[in-house]
Every structure is written in structure tokens, then in C-alpha cells.
Amino acid sequence: MILRRLTQHVNDQNWFAVVLDFFIVVVGVFIGIQVANWNTERLERTQERDYLIRLHGDFVESINGQRRDVNFLDRQLSDQAIMIKSLDSCTVTPEDETPFQRGINTLGYINPPRIVRRTVDEMIAAGRTDIIRNKALKVQLSSIIALVEWRGNSFSDSVSRMTEHYRFIIEEDVRYDLTRTYADPFIEEFIGVDFDIQTLCQSPKIARAISAISYTTQERKRAYEPILQRYIDFLPVVEEELQSRWGPVLSKSKAATQ
Known part of the structure; x- marks a missing residue:
């Protein structure tokens, strides 16, 4: 339609109409491009919001998981202290029986740093790491x-090898009874262990092995507590970004950790 009118105006040498038609075409193209750009930008920002909401959920889960692991390390340290005390006195009191057995079961059980990377890995795989506008948030992430x-790649393997070596020393003088299990809030259940405290306390290398594992457990706890704190500090940064740009888009269950 526009092209036919433009041709007619050129044939009629109506130059004002030609200029007007050309202007209409240019304005129309410009508006079309702007609308397309606006739609693209709107979709980009919607996707950014969705990524941030999911990232927030991942870090809520990471905080709960890492906090649980730090609490587990605390419990291990307590059990290991009871084991060393019992070996020093060559006596396991009735109240220390379960912690002693549990301590043997969980010697060297140290998880790598816990982080939920679903959203981060998806962004990397899709080449969309640039979609988050807030540079400070991206740097922190x-x-x-x-x-x-x-902390995970550099230390987990060496820690596992070392604690496995010391665990073998203790396991030479104990026997697991697969018919006995005990409920546990961290590992669901642990297997009963038969041991002779008199035999164990006569071997200095057993106490040294437990001491070495306890040292590693303490070192892991000190390494993982700052990671947990970094997760906790990052959560309100994501919440503030979402709140300031899109309003209250997080449910209460996602906006708080246990």
C-alpha cells in the first residue's frame, strides 16, 4: 500500500507527499525496531528475575545443608573427645557407650562443601551468566x-585419603555387628560396633589415629563455617535485588532459612 502510494506520488512529482510517505516508512520501521527491542528487554528481565528467584532458593537449600554438615562436624568432635577420654582411662561409661560406637562409625565422615548449583550451572551451560545486571551481586556469587x-577440589581428596588411612588403624581392632542399628538424625542410622576397650587403650596408635582424625574434623569445621557465613550474607543481597526491581516476589518459605 505504502509502496504503491509512493510510486504514484513520484510519478505525479508530488515531492511533499513523497517526503511524507518516506517519513512515515522510517518512523514505522523505527517504532517496529523499538517495540522488538522492548519485548526482548522485557523477556530478558523476566528471565533474570526467574534466575534470581531460583538462585535464592538454591542458596536457602545450601545454607540448610551446610549448616547441617557443620552441626554434624560438631557432633563428631564431641564423640571423638569421648573416645579419646575413654581410651585414656581404659573405661567406657554407660552414657558414653553410644557416642563411642557412633564415633567409630563416623570417623572420617567429612562431606565436601555443600552448595546447590542447579541455577548457576544452567546459566553457565546456556551462556547466560551476563543476564544478571547487578555487577556487585555477580562478583559476590x-x-x-x-x-x-x-575448598572442595583442593582439599576433599587429600582429607579423604588421610582419614581413611587412620580409620583402617582403628578398624583392625573392632567388629561391626550388622544386626544392630541405631537411629541417627544426621546419617539416618549407624551400625553397632563390638570392641574391647582394654585392647584398644593398650595401643597408642589408636588414640593417635583418632586424635589425627579429630584434628582434621576441627580443621574442616573451621573451613566450612566461613562458607556457611558467605551463603548467609549472600541471601539478603539477592532478596534486595528482587525487592528493589520487582517487588515482593519471594514467598515467606523461600525468604527465610531454618
Whole structure:
């Protein structure tokens, strides 16, 4: 329609109408491009919001998981202290029987740093790490991922090998009874252990092995507590970004950790 009118105006040498038609075409194209750009931008920001909401959920889960692991390390340290005390006195009191057995079961049980990476990995795989506008938020997120990977990849294997070596020393003088199990809030259940405290306390290498594992457990706890704190500090940053740009988009269950 526009092209036919433009051709007619050129044939009629109606230059004002030609200029007007050309202006209408240019304005129409410009508006079309702007609308397309606006729609693209709107979709980008919607996707960014969805990524941030899911990222927030991942960190709520990461906080709960890492907090649970730190509490488990605390419990291990308590059990290991009871084991060393019992070995020093060559006596296991009735109230220390369960912690002693549980301590043997969980010697060297140390998880790598716990982080839920579903959203981060999806963004990386899709090449969308640039979709988050807030540079400070992205820097903080990258710093957390780098810290977790360093603590996990650099130390987990060496810690596992060392604690496994010391665990073998203790297991030479104990026997697991697969018919006995005990409920446990951290590992669901542990298997009963038969041991002779008199035999165990006569071997200095057993106490040294438990002491070495306890040292590693304490070191892991000290390493993981700052990671947990970084998760906790990051959560309100995401919440503030969502609140300031999109309003209250988080449910109460997602906005708080246990």
C-alpha cells in the first residue's frame, strides 16, 4: 500500500507527499525496531528475575545443608573427645557407650562443601551468566563459587585419603555387628560396633589415629563455617535485588532459612 502510494506520488512529482510517505516508512520501521527491542528487554528481565528467584532458593537449600554438615562436624568432635577420654582411662561409661560406637562409625565422615548449583550451572551451560545486571551481586556469587571449588577440589581428596588411612588403624581392632542399628538424625542410622576397650587403650596408635582424625574434623569445621557465613550474607543481597526491581516476589518459605 505504502509502496504503491509512493510510486504514484513520484510519478505525479508530488515531492511533499513523497517526503511524507518516506517519513512515515522510517518512523514505522523505527517504532517496529523499538517495540522488538522492548519485548526482548522485557523477556530478558523476566528471565533474570526467574534466575534470581531460583538462585535464592538454591542458596536457602545450601545454607540448610551446610549448616547441617557443620552441626554434624560438631557432633563428631564431641564423640571423638569421648573416645579419646575413654581410651585414656581404659573405661567406657554407660552414657558414653553410644557416642563411642557412633564415633567409630563416623570417623572420617567429612562431606565436601555443600552448595546447590542447579541455577548457576544452567546459566553457565546456556551462556547466560551476563543476564544478571547487578555487577556487585555477580562478583559476590563468583567469589563464593571459587571459594567452594577451592575448598572442595583442593582439599576433599587429600582429607579423604588421610582419614581413611587412620580409620583402617582403628578398624583392625573392632567388629561391626550388622544386626544392630541405631537411629541417627544426621546419617539416618549407624551400625553397632563390638570392641574391647582394654585392647584398644593398650595401643597408642589408636588414640593417635583418632586424635589425627579429630584434628582434621576441627580443621574442616573451621573451613566450612566461613562458607556457611558467605551463603548467609549472600541471601539478603539477592532478596534486595528482587525487592528493589520487582517487588515482593519471594514467598515467606523461600525468604527465610531454618
